Amino acid sequence: MATQLDFYAVLEVSRDASPDDLKKAYRKQAMRWHPDRNPGDAEAEEKFKAVNVAYDVLKDEQKRAAYDRFGHEAFTQGGMGSGGGGFGGFGAGGLGDIFEQMFGDMMGGRRSGGRHTGADIQIQVEISLFEAFSGVSKEVSFRTRMTCDVCGGSGSADPDAGPSTCPTCHGAGKVRAQQGFFLVERPCPTCHGSGTTVSNPCRACQGTGAKQTTRTLSVTIPAGVEDGSRIRLSGEGESGGKGAQPGDLYVHLAIARHDMFERDGAHIHMRVPLRMTQAALGTDIEVPVIDGSMAMLKIPAGTQSGDQLRLRGKGFSVLRSSARGDMYIHVAVETPQHLTKRQRELLEEYEAEAGEQDRAKASPEHASFFARVKDFFEGKG
Template identity: 40%
Template structure:
């Protein structure tokens, strides 16, 4: 008997309903619920270590997964039920209730020993595979990789939002093998390292274990004896593309923007990864930013600060507003101009914070010097530091 025939005969004698603890006429929802409960109880992650009890749980997990793979699929379940009915009744030449000394290769071989025509191997070949475990497991869909890039935008664009073009070079499925990693035209077989699970259980020390991507198949579950000559078996290739990315209004310097589904392409129908854009904002010549508010330094002269003045200050929109300085305005005082800042996510607008900076002339002409000396004389020679540095104060 070939390995394929042995697998089929073995499956024909297994009661997958009993493995899952459900009745033969159980509905799909009940079967799924039973599978999830048993898988959670027996999963290697829930039963770490290499004790006899853990090994038994791991074996039980494989049995449950095998059972659900058949009866959890409507088409496979129908054919499995037909096979089991023939087996239990002695139909198609099965001895009733068991194989005994019966040669099941008569039923699962390419030809029935008693005469021409296909055996049950032909009838149920699409359930169990045409060769020994070559196609019983379909590769799981795999999510594409995330892609990182950066973009530099202007100060105004950061406040108002902007659409930019990004040139990306990313990992994508190999065009020659469509991401399988195998030489085109060849057929895969189940990975013997992970037994088709796509992962292996590795010990991290201290009695802890964790699932790791299978190093032999890279998580694909299937392996090829002949690797793809283009990607050398990796299943990946490099691709360059240009995408249009929308940077939302109000983005801050150094902020990381996530663009869902704009990353690397998935495998086997899996979703694409995400694109993460680190935004750098060029500084503005005049304005700064503090959260949702804009900041502005306003230079004023001594007489404007001392006597009061009306000073025109710019806004980011291009217009100007008049800032009224009261007499005796100190250096460093900040005035709030409402509604002239950055736009928030809810549509409201922050404020413009204008900070006064009193300018002291580096060079005085004769007339100005005389005026300042007259101010000093009128001030009576009093110093602002009187008593500041005296001991005990």
């Protein structure tokens, strides 16, 4: 079944989807099928893994181009368009590893250097925009299989009894089955990929060498990470049992939206409302910055609603760099409401005192618009 997955269908996007569309679709599907939201649902966990595999391929231009042209054949070592060493020069260790990982994830484990390893674990962590800016350490808890503390991972209740060769796979640790055009390789169901069995299995782990438990780890999230970033913790995934290598833990990051700041790569955008008098006369105001400080911003006289002002170096931190982006202020001029009698009189005096030419200078866009309206009707007549 895994061989027939369509990566675009998995993410529910069209084949001409943009990188932004892919990222949005990935985040939506990852949150939808995340194991924490679907506890005990094996189908949801499988779909969550498939979503991550699909995004891993489609977010990379070269891998996506290979997939678009050759489909899953591009990920095999003897893929189409190659001379037997893999498509486009990727070969073994490139796209083929991703396809191999997809099979391993969806069948309960991976193979590394010919040995069975534990399954990778995928979890999602939501952080605030401030935590993404400055970096943070987060404690994460997740369900996993760890080496059995009773038998030490041997799977045997008798520490003196050695393991014997598995009668199903004859020590290979894997079995093969034909599925249509494809030959699918799976971990052996009898020995779970170890290649050996025990005559007196441990009661605590039923001879598998691993037990289900809850782990808590501290994950260091570097400053400047983007929404959808992934952190890999090698060897922190599920135990392979019976001395096999453990899988990896993948932490997928989701950055919560902020009600004031909007991130655009290394830049920050913020909407700042101004009173009519501030915009007309000009002023200096203080605005908050993502690092928690305040910055002085000069508002020029005659600033219009929609004008954009920039504060250099006040934007987001750049990953693995001391550089920072810029902060862009989008001005919104408010028209005064609930005027007192005196305030209304002053505005009326201003309107009456200003001649037509003065009004045109004070509000050039207004004058230009109505001049075009006049020309339109005169031309139509």
